[in-house]
Amino acid sequence: MDYPIEIILAMVIVGQVCISVPILLSRVTTHAMNVPLALFLLASGILALNSTISLLLPTYYALYTAVAFPALFLLCPSLWFYVQGLTADTPWQLNKGQLKHYALIAPAVLISVMILFLPKDIHMAIFIHDKDIIEPFVTTLLIGILIMMLLWLMQCIYTLLKIVRRLNQYRKKLKDVFSNHDKKELNWMNWLLFITVSAWLCAAVTVFSSNLFNHALFNSNTEIVLSLLLIWCITHFGLQQKPALASLAEGATSDITHTDENPPNDHHCPTKKYQRSALDQTQSVRIASKINSAMEQDKLYLDPNLSLQALSKHLNISPNYISQTLNERLSVNFFDFVNQWRIEAAKPKILANNSTVLDIALEVGFNARSSFYKAFKQTTGQTPSEYRKG
Structure with a gap:
């Protein structure tokens, strides 16, 4: 009954991502911070399609999970670099030293390769039907996924704390520079962070509750609606916002x-x-x-x-x-x-x-x-x- 609504919302998300990412990348020469914003938007769009792919294209779901898992680890560093660029005193550039923030992608790719080596029936049993499979390879894979998810949650908490601190410092700096700072305070970032935390918590709680209690506390519609709000917020404000301090x-x-x-x-x-x-x-x-x-x-x-x-x-x-x-x-x-x-x-x-x-x-x-x-x-x-x- 809810599948058509879910599919429509998924198509809206795909449309927003397909329109916004090229626009952001076309502005990279002016504002380099559009690169991490495009990565965050692309990763969010990929992750939002989880239930839709499993319903409509189950044959390709193994490939999708192999792509989606590393995408999860693009979110935190990309969001942090975007906020850093938006609040920087001087025009922001991504340098080699900052790439360490993406370090978790390497083990995530390794796990993705392991996922691709799973037989189709075992993959469906684990990722779609939530069945327990007792095999050394599968056990190793699931332990690896659990460890990576815990590391991701720690990274999320750390990143969100850094962003809140950065925004507070930025808003203080505005008062030293501008006599009017309407549309420069980035108040929309508060809503973005709230929606982001809600979407990530919803996804995490769903994963853990389905594994521990054999039933999810939130259905897939909740996740995709939050994902749509997140991506809309990013596209609507991110395409308009310019770095106030760096522009000055x-x-x-x-x-x-x-x-x-x-x-x-x-x-x-x-x-x-x-x-x-x-x-x-x-x-x-x-x-x-x-x-x-x-x-x-x-x-x-x-x-x-x-x-x-x-x-x-x-x-x-x-x-x-x-x-x-x-x-x-x-x-x-x-x-x-x-x-x-x-x-x-x-x-x-x-x-x-x-x-x-x-x-x-x-x-x-x-x-x-x-x-x-x-x-x-x-x-x-x-x-x-x-x-x-x-």
Whole structure:
């Protein structure tokens, strides 16, 4: 009864993968992180076809399992490298040293070769009918699969922890570089991780429950729906998302002339901290004064796309020195500093009550009503409506 639905969903997954992977690979010269994303998407698509292949093409199921097993070990490192590239300070490249993350693929391929050597009836008995076969070769194979699955689960946990930590660090860096970071925070990655964990747990629980209790806790429809959501999330957002910090680094040029507040050996990457900084107290006071003057007189905060790099070019001062001054002398990051000026500019407009909150937010440099509300409440302790009422 459920087979037609499962087949339709499987075909949708195949279609998404077949369309998205070539597009991603065509963009590799621009963003190398599209390679691991394409690998993750391809591996997810292969694994999602498990029940469909066993139902429609049982003759080729042995070949499918031999291909699908190594694909499982592409998931974690590929997802990690994609997140790493998306959150990197500079354009990301895959180097030979990083290939060690794919080390589990080698024993997985060995197990795949062993699977191909299984007689067809034994393969079907093990992988389709869940029967116990007492043979040395089969026992060795199953022990190998069990060990690899446990290693994969450990790799998943380790990778997900690394990704969460990386995303937290990235979101902190955004506040040192951009005055608005809507569509840069990668909030969709939270949903991706949730769906990924759900899909992987569902698959793992199904495997172990079917072996231990002779019945699966989740049916194949649950797995394929989660797989569809995962692949849709990857294709929808992954094809649109660009690395914010790396794009800023690519746009950085040497247009800033050398001054006493911008020494030639200063690093121009705005996300690096102040290692071996030569900034002294006198320079810091002078830079703080220039930053405030730029906001008060030139009203740079009105630009919704204002970034640390743009302010650096305007003042002809190293972005590292501006960031260091904001953090150490003014005790604020770039994001909060600019938004404080925007909130101060918004206050009289709110009290005048001649415009909507959204119009005021856009006038003073915010690019979303939600961002304005959040910043206003953080700065004043009140919502715009509460502030207007007095």
